[in-house]
Amino acid sequence: MEFEERLVALASKVKGQAAAVQTEEATKNAFVMPFISSILGYDVFDPQEVIPEFTADVGVKRGEKVDYAIVKDGAIQILVECKPSVGALKIEHASQLFRYFATTNARLAVLTNGIVWQFYTDLDAPNRMDEKPFLVLDLLEIDDNLVPEIKKISKASFDLDSIINAAEELKYVGAIKREIAAEFREPTTEWVRFFTTRVYEGAFTxxxxxxxxxxxxxxxxQFLNEQVNDRLKTALGSEAPAAFLPLAEPAPSPASEVALAGEPVEDSEVVTTPEELEGFQIVRxxxxxxxxxxxxVARDSKSYFAVLLDDNNRKPIARLHFNAAKQKYLGLLDAxxxxxxxxxxxxxxxxxxxDEIREAVRRYA
Known part of the structure; x- marks a missing residue:
């Protein structure tokens, strides 16, 4: 299984089990150890590679432990501190990492709740862990741009120099993207003022x-939706011959093909409309x-526009019933x-x- 596929598989597991994982120990067993093993590639049961409950006395602090120390080439390279998956990560959770970072050879530190993985180094001052992570991986919403950087941290591709060299750009690019995302979700006064003054000539009252x-x-x-749709249209342009194969007309059944009052009689020719394409792009x-x-992929038919997984009629994700003149319907199928x-x-x-669309995908995937 390729690196990206292993990451997607673990992300799917996290999504399915997150609600049932309530404690720190459960988080370690269900999410953290599988990440260290399947994603980073270290043997969690080999103390020469992964040291659990790693202890290194720091000044007057005695007997404190960090959850895992990862060893590569005989030296500690990565420190990992875990918190329960039910809580959000805060910088206060990293107090032990700050202390241990200065007393070991590790240049990388990780704070995680099994779902969100925050990676730290010492960009601001040598041998002193930064207060802000240079990379944040959210398994519930994986940023594809970060996958190659995570791969560099894995055992098979570990390249500390490359990681550190890229860390500063990753740190600020990631921080800026998170700020933009926050503004899109809930615009601040400064954000609103910035755009208002460019399109409105009156006073900003x-x-x-x-x-x-x-x-x-x-x-x-709307801008975000349009950008997503444009990207998907570009992708569809190169896949169009394979993506829109005629769908054999299925025999109607009482459960799945109930005729709607007022639906027009369909033409013998299958016509794919721009609305069907746009709806497909959203589902995709x-x-x-x-x-x-x-x-x-999608297949159009006279009755409906089908969205399928793996181009398989037995794996329907959704159906778009857009042929009716007055009312459009999204068809979703249960197990x-x-x-x-x-x-x-x-x-x-x-x-x-x-949620229903993703559940359908997970049933087949």
Whole structure:
């Protein structure tokens, strides 16, 4: 299994088990040790590679332990401190890492709750761990740009010089991206003012701020959706011949093919509409949190536009019923292939069913 596939597999496990993992020990067993083993490639049961409960007395502090010390080439290279997965990580959780970092040869330190992995080094001052991580990996929302950097930390590809050289750029690029994401979720006054003053000539009053806060937020969401759709359209352009094969017309069943009142009689020719393509792109974007985009394909038919996993009719992710003149429906199938049609007013309403779409993907993947 390739490195990326192992990472996706562990991420899928984390998503499925996170709710059941409540303690620090459970977090170590369920998430942290598998990450060290399958992703970083170290034998967690070999004390020459992974030392659990590593102790190094620091000044007046005696008997303190860091959860894991990872050894490479006979020297401690990485320190790992774990916290329960049910809580968010805070810099206060890294107090032992700060102390141990200065007394060992390690240049890398990791603070994790099994879901989020924060990687630290000593960019600001030699032998003193930075207060901010240079890399943050969230297994619930993997940034593909970080995968090659994580791979450098693995045993098979460990390259400390390359890691440190890239750390400063990663640190600031990651921090800026997180700030942008926060502004998109909940724009600050400064963010709203920044855009308002470029499109509105009047004074930036309280009333104007309130009006433009919602406008900036709406514009940000639409911009992101358009960027995702543009990327997917580009991908579809190169895959179009394989992605849209005619779908054999299935025999209707009472459970899955209930005719809707008022649906027009369909033409004999299959016509793929821009709305169907855009709806497919949204479903595909949602499914990409669990599988590679290339595995999510579409087939159009006279009855509906099907989104499938692995181009397999037995692995339906969703169906787009967009042929009706007045009402569009998103069809979702349960484990028994029984379809429920959900009325939607706009294509962006598909995002409301993201959990159901991902659940369908996980059933097959």
């Amino acid at each position: 309280q009333k104007v701020r309130e009006q433009f806060t919602s406008l900036v937020s709406k514009s940000s969401r 974007a949602i499914a990409c949190s669990d599988v590679r985009p290339s595995r999510v 028994d292939k029984v379809e429920t049609r959900h009325p939607i007013d706009a294509l962006e309403d598909i995002y409301s069913f993201a």
